[in-house]
Amino acid sequence: MANFTNEDLAFTGYSQTVDSNNPKNYNAVYVDKTEECEVIHFCNQFLERYKVPQTKASFQKVESFLQNSLLEHQVYREELLDWIASNWIKL
Incomplete structure (x- = not known):
């Protein structure tokens, strides 16, 4: 099981704010690409x-794809996963 942490991220400037009254559902339909966790x-x-x-x-490659300008307006988790998988070798 992959278990990389914030120390493994290639990019900086992510929000580290987590609302304790509304815990994130990390399997939600949408991905907040600005939130570190x-x-x-x-x-x-x-x-x-x-x-x-x-x-x-590989972890940082996924992160780079996630921050790619081609995906700037894409927030749907499954579509992001599929796009990255489809372009893994190409880019």
Whole structure:
């Protein structure tokens, strides 16, 4: 199981605010690409779901795809996962 943390992120500037009155459902339909915890969960989720190397480099590659300008307006979890998987080798 992939278990990378904030120390493994390539990008900085994510929001670290978590509303304790409204815990995030990290399996929700939408992904908040500005929230550190959600980005970490999404990247780990991708590594677990797809047969890619379970390495820090792969974790950061998922993060880079997630922050790619081509996906700037995409927030649906399943569509993000599918797009990244489809473009894993291409980009």
